[in-house]
Amino acid sequence: MNKKITIEPVTRVEGHGKVTIHLDEQNQVVQSRLHIVEFRGFERFVQGRPYWEAPVLVQRLCGICPVSHHLAAAKALDMIVGAGTGDGLTPTGEKMRRLMHYGQMFQSHVLHFFHLASPDLLFGIDADPALRNVVGVAIKHKELAVQAVMMRKFGQEIIKATAGKKIHGTGAIPGGINKHLTQTEKDSFLNGEDPMNVDKMIDWSLGALEFFKGYHAENKDLIDKFAAFPSNHLSLVRKDGAMDLYHGVIRAVGANGERVLDDVESHTYLDHIDEEVKTWSYMKFPYLKTIGKKDGWYRVGPLARMNTADFIPTPLAQKEFEEFRAYTNGKPNNMSMHQHWARLIEILHSAEMMKQLLNDPDLMSGELTTTGTKGREGVGLLEAPRGTLFHHYRINDNDQIDLANLIVSTTNNNTPMNTAVNLVAKQFMNDQSEITEGMMNAVEVAIRSYDPCLSCATHALGKMPLEIKLIDATNKVIDRKLKNG
Amino acid sequence: MNKITITINNKKIVTESGKSVLEIAKENGIFIPTLCNYEGIAPQSSCRVCTCVIDGRKMTACTTLAKDKMNIETNTEELEEIRSVIVELLFAEGNHFCPSCEKSGNCELQALAYRFKMMVPQFPYDFPARDVDAVNPKIMIDHNRCILCKRCIRRKKEPENPTWFVFENRGNKLKINLDHELTADMDDELAQKAMDTCPVGAIIRKEKGFDVPIGSRKYDSKPIGSDIEDQGGAV
Numbered sequence: 001m002n003k004k005i006t007i008e009p010v011t012r013v014e015g016h017g018k019v020t021i022h023l024d025e026q027n028q029v030v031q032s033r034l035h036i037v038e039f040r041g042f043e044r045f046v047q048g049r050p051y052w053e054a055p056v057l058v059q060r061l062c063g064i065c066p067v068s069h070h071l072a073a074a075k076a077l078d079m080i081v082g083a084g085t086g087d088g089l090t091p092t093g094e095k096m097r098r099l100m101h102y103g104q105m106f107q108s109h110v111l112h113f114f115h116l117a118s119p120d121l122l123f124g125i126d127a128d129p130a131l132r133n134v135v136g137v138a139i140k141h142k143e144l145a146v147q148a149v150m151m152r153k154f155g156q157e158i159i160k161a162t163a164g165k166k167i168h169g170t171g172a173i174p175g176g177i178n179k180h181l182t183q184t185e186k187d188s189f190l191n192g193e194d195p196m197n198v199d200k201m202i203d204w205s206l207g208a209l210e211f212f213k214g215y216h217a218e219n220k221d222l223i224d225k226f227a228a229f230p231s232n233h234l235s236l237v238r239k240d241g242a243m244d245l246y247h248g249v250i251r252a253v254g255a256n257g258e259r260v261l262d263d264v265e266s267h268t269y270l271d272h273i274d275e276e277v278k279t280w281s282y283m284k285f286p287y288l289k290t291i292g293k294k295d296g297w298y299r300v301g302p303l304a305r306m307n308t309a310d311f312i313p314t315p316l317a318q319k320e321f322e323e324f325r326a327y328t329n330g331k332p333n334n335m336s337m338h339q340h341w342a343r344l345i346e347i348l349h350s351a352e353m354m355k356q357l358l359n360d361p362d363l364m365s366g367e368l369t370t371t372g373t374k375g376r377e378g379v380g381l382l383e384a385p386r387g388t389l390f391h392h393y394r395i396n397d398n399d400q401i402d403l404a405n406l407i408v409s410t411t412n413n414n415t416p417m418n419t420a421v422n423l424v425a426k427q428f429m430n431d432q433s434e435i436t437e438g439m440m441n442a443v444e445v446a447i448r449s450y451d452p453c454l455s456c457a458t459h460a461l462g463k464m465p466l467e468i469k470l471i472d473a474t475n476k477v478i479d480r481k482l483k484n485g
Numbered sequence: 486m487n488k489i490t491i492t493i494n495n496k497k498i499v500t501e502s503g504k505s506v507l508e509i510a511k512e513n514g515i516f517i518p519t520l521c522n523y524e525g526i527a528p529q530s531s532c533r534v535c536t537c538v539i540d541g542r543k544m545t546a547c548t549t550l551a552k553d554k555m556n557i558e559t560n561t562e563e564l565e566e567i568r569s570v571i572v573e574l575l576f577a578e579g580n581h582f583c584p585s586c587e588k589s590g591n592c593e594l595q596a597l598a599y600r601f602k603m604m605v606p607q608f609p610y611d612f613p614a615r616d617v618d619a620v621n622p623k624i625m626i627d628h629n630r631c632i633l634c635k636r637c638i639r640r641k642k643e644p645e646n647p648t649w650f651v652f653e654n655r656g657n658k659l660k661i662n663l664d665h666e667l668t669a670d671m672d673d674e675l676a677q678k679a680m681d682t683c684p685v686g687a688i689i690r691k692e693k694g695f696d697v698p699i700g701s702r703k704y705d706s707k708p709i710g711s712d713i714e715d716q717g718g719a720v
Contacts, residue, residue: 048617049585050625052694057585081692164699168584171698179698369696398619399691 003027005429007440017452019443021425027433032425034418034447035281043404051077051395055172058391058406062453064111066168067104067159068384068409071097072391074172075247075380080395082372083175085267086247086380092366093176098246099357100162100171101382105245106201106350107155108385109302109343112451113208114148117340120445121215125222126438144211147195147204151347154189154201158354161185176369181358189358198355202316205348209320212344227336227420227446230255231297232288233304234412236266236383241310243321243349245383251308252288252298257332260288267379269390275407285414286407297415300387301450302342307332314356317349336420336449343451346385384409386451410452420446489553494560506557507535507546516710517559518568518597520575520684521634522547532634534568534597543567565601572597573606580615580629581685587694588686590702594632595685596709615660621668623676624690628660631687637661640682649679661687 002025008018021032042061046054055073059066074097075086083089089097115134122141123132131140138145156166161181163169171177189198216223232255236248250264250272261272275284276293287296298304306325312318324345327333333342357363377394387409394403424446428439487502493515500509505528510517521532528547535546538558546559558564575581575594583589615628637650638661653662671679673690680690699705707715 050617050619050689050691050694052692053585053587056695060584169699170695173695174692178696179701399625400617400619 005435007443017447019421019425019447021421021429021443023429027429027431029422029426029429032418032422033280034414034421043406046393046401046404048400048402050399051080051393051401052174052399054391054393054401054404055174056168056170058404059168061406061408063167064453065104065108065385067100067163068382068389069391069406070163070169071101071172071246072380072382072384072389073393074174075382076378076391076393077174078380079267079378080375080393081174082374083370084372085265088370088372089176090367090370091362092180092368093370094246095357095360095362096162096177096179096181096368097172099181099354099363100159101246102350102353102357103155103158103162105155105385106347106354107152107159109347109350110148110151110155112385113340113343113347114144114151116451117448118144118148120441120448121212121219121340125442125445126436129437129441132441147207150195151201151204154196154198155350157196158189161189173369175371176367178368180365180368181363183364186358186364189354198351198358201351202348202355205344205351206316209341209344209348212341216341223337223341224335227423227449228334229336229416229419229423230334231299231416231419232260232291233307233332234261234288234298234300235305235308235388236381237309238313239263242313243305243309243311244313245305245346245350247382250381250388253308253332255332255334257307257330260290266381269379269381269407270392273390273407275411281414283411283414284407286412287415298412299416300409300412301339301385302346303333303336303339304387305383306342306345312345312349314349314352316352317345320345320348336416336446339449339451386410386453387412408453410450413450413452417447417450417452420449487553489551489555491551491553491555491557493557500551502551502553504551505547506537506539506544506549506551506555509551510546510557510559511713514714514716515559516713517546518600518710519547520593520597520632521636523636523639523682523684526636526639529635529639532571532632534571536564536567538564568597569601569603570607572601573603573608575632576603577606577608577610578613579632580612582629586630586686587689588630588683590697590699590705592686592704593684593709596704599704600708600710618663619691620665621663621671622691623668623671623673624663624679624688626661626663627687627689629687630685631661632685633659633661634684635661636682636684637679637688 003023005021006018018035020035022030024030042058046057049057054077055070058073059070061069079085119132119134119137122137160166163171171179191197194200232252234252236244237251238244238248250261250266250269252261254260264272272289273286274289275286277284287293288298312321324341380391382389389409390407392405393401396402421443424442428442488499489502490497490499493510498509498513507517517535517537519535522528530545530548533545536543537546538561539549540556583595589595617625617627619625638652649664649668650661653660676690680688
């Protein structure tokens with residue numbers, strides 16, 4: 001008797017998706033898919049709008065990392081106003097944007113690790129869901145919960161100081177930024193009352209890393225083997241190979257560390273990346289042209305960035321990076337759960353970068369914008385919390401956008417997430433005739449490790465109840481479990 | 486000019502004849518909301534937002550000249566409700582997406598909505614299909630945001646300004662139109678003037694978006710009308 005299991009939608013991720021798992025008569029998983037089921041279509045309705053509106057309009061894709069869309073769009077428009085391809089801004093313009101970006105990276109990663117992922121680690125994948133949530137963390141691990149809230153607040157205050165608002169600001173404009181940092185803001189971030197200062201954020205970031213490493217030491221099987229599979233990895237890196245989350249050239253490495261792409265200028269991405277459309281998902285499937293559709297898929301995000309970068313240009317994060325890379329003897333790390341480890345290293349790096357930038361006098365004075373010869377087309381890439389983000393716009397004679405192409409971080413991770421779902425489904429559901437809550441959550445844990453933003457990836461909107469169905473070969477529902485989001 | 490005595494919100498005010506109720510209220514620190522009114526342009530009373538109770542009748546403050554012994558109420562509960570409904574209707578009738586509008590923070594319609602504590606219109610949105618006229622090299626007209634106040638059209642009566650804007654069509658197809666031949670050589674100063682005349686984001690300068698940071702925009706710190714009320718005398 002064939003069965004079909006549906007998990008809809010997946011919980012504790014941003015956005016709305018569902019999973020279907022098909023079992024054959026011997027209760028073996030034969031197919032599993034992560035479907036992205038809703039659609040908003042920003043690429044279409046930004047058409048006709050004046051180009052300078054794009055950074056403010058398109059960031060509404062998301063309430064978690066709008067800064068990433070805001071900055072990627074602004075970077076694309078830098079090309080249109082003749083401000084270069086990412087490195088032509090004034091020192092003030094670039095550094096203010098970088099500060100905004102690292103504040104965003106910091107708060108988004110903190111949100112994911114503490115609020116969304118940590119319940120699985122602290123209480124176990126199959127723990128009572130009534131406890132296995134952020135409220136449970138607040139009750140049982142109060143100190144950790146307070147840190148999470150305050151760290152997120154710090155990142156959001158940085159965003160407010162640079163973008164004007166914590167969510168959906170207007171700071172980045174084509175060719176630069178619209179404000180300086182004030183002395184008061186600078187002082188509050190550097191020397192604010194405990195714990196709201198950048199040194200405390202660095203301390204707490206180190207503490208979170210120690211927490212994870214301690215957990216890892218005691219749970220090696222889970223962290224190392226759960227949803228581990230080889231893949232290509234792609235990210236931007238600085239021209240010298242350093243991790244750079246704001247700007248760089250495209251680099252992709254294979255599962256064994258071979259360079260598939262290197263030193264590729266970001267605005268030429270279409271020469272190297274294509275997207276495949278499948279009928280069962282609103283999310284596209286990007287791949288590297290040089291390898292092809294079948295094997296050219298790649299991972300992006302914290303794990304990919306650890307695998308593509310040669311080093312991290314801040315001392316404390318570099319030390320952690322070396323330990324991370326040593327764990328796989330310098331080879332690419334293909335373990336999905338290690339994304340949490342990588343994410344925590346990036347939290348530390350972001351805190352260090354914020355401190356470095358806050359001490360830079362260029363933030364408080366200097367020209368805000370620059371322009372040059374106007375162009376018709378612009379491409380902006382950056383490393384968003386969830387991975388490489390592509391924004392591409394073209395304008396007509398009247399300054400209206402007539403083409404927009406967005407490849408959102410989570411879209412890049414489409415095939416990897418499906419691969420992870422398939423692996424975990426087989427591991428947990430083969431030979432099972434009854435669904436347990438723990439089995440359902442195991443699938444979600446695999447997806448969750450990618451910190452997917454499904455609303456960004458498909459521009460989706462929706463509530464998040466979770467439903468699993470067991471359907472026999474005659475389409476009769478033989479088991480159904482539901483929880484409300 | 487003769488001295489006259491009027492009463493606004495139970496306060497006796499001695500002033501000169503020949504002024505509108507709106508002008509006198511403003512001089513005395515009393516804010517009466519407006520949308521179609523603009524300093525330097527003859528009033529038209531098309532938006533009705535400045536409606537007050539004048540000698541027992543509902544009349545627009547911008548076009549009513551004060552007379553001796555006139556009794557005026559500007560802020561009754563009923564008037565506040567009428568004004569709020571007018572603003573809600575304007576939001577429901579057009580396509581006003583404040584989050585991505587360049588005029589946000591400087592928009593009089595948005596500022597009035599905040600002042601009236603409007604959360605969402607009580608009327609269903611019309612979502613009309615309107616276009617954007619972006620042919621001019623200096624300004625663009627976004628018909629989605631136009632409230633047909635005619636401030637841009639009425640400016641033509643000023644001798645230094647040519648006839649840039651005109652009305653086109655009638656009824657619910659009515660819209661402002663820009664004369665592309667006359668405005669082909671518009672300079673930056675005149676483009677800015679056109680944008681400043683518009684109370685909403687319907688007339689927008691090109692290539693100049695969002696350069697005023699949040700916090701420094703006109704209505705970021707204080708509600709619309711505060712500048713008048715801060716002069717004292719509000720009753």
